Amino acid sequence: NAGVMQNPRHLVRRRGQEARLRCSPMKGHSHVYWYRQLPEEGLKFMVYLQKENIIDESGMPKERFSAEFPKEGPSILRIQQVVRGDSAAYFCASSTSRGRAEQYFGPGTRLTVT
């Protein structure tokens, strides 16, 4: 059973470009969470999705950021018009059910905005 997969592992974008981060949850998991980690800090929740539904996006900036988890295919975190402050590690996690279940994390995508 493959773990949570994220790609790309590293992404470099110039200011103003778009970044698309992908996450494939573990087999059998229908709940996906995105977190952001700045250097020397813990993870900060961004968004929680189920298939075709956004359950909680309260941690995601209202502008430039969007997330989806389509019926088929991976979950996508999209950052438009990136700025230097978006440079961080973005982690995706998945679980079998809502709450009361372990979240398993992917290896992360390290975004660098130059």
Place this chain on the structure above:
Amino acid sequence: SQQGEEDPQALSIQEGENATMNCSYKTSINNLQWYRQNSGRGLVHLILIRSNEREKHSGRLRVTLDTSKKSSSLLITASRAADTASYFCATDGDRGSTLGRLYFGRGTQLTVWP
């Protein structure tokens, strides 16, 4: 903030010694999870303890939970150099909040010297 806070921020010990890390949080919880993160890598799930549990073991790991004090501890016995990593506790919300999102502290950086 519901964020968990780990203590100490950094811990340096010799191989064979025990390492104890503490976590305090602010609201009631359904469960608390401990994760480990090697430098520049993703998070590895270590153990989940539910609010009605007081102690849990997994190999060399022992986790306790005191809901009256809103605190948890992670004990690693007979530490090894390979245990060197950052350790995070993560709490879910209380019943009034959306289940699913996790709140992370800044972590304890553990260094085990050979």
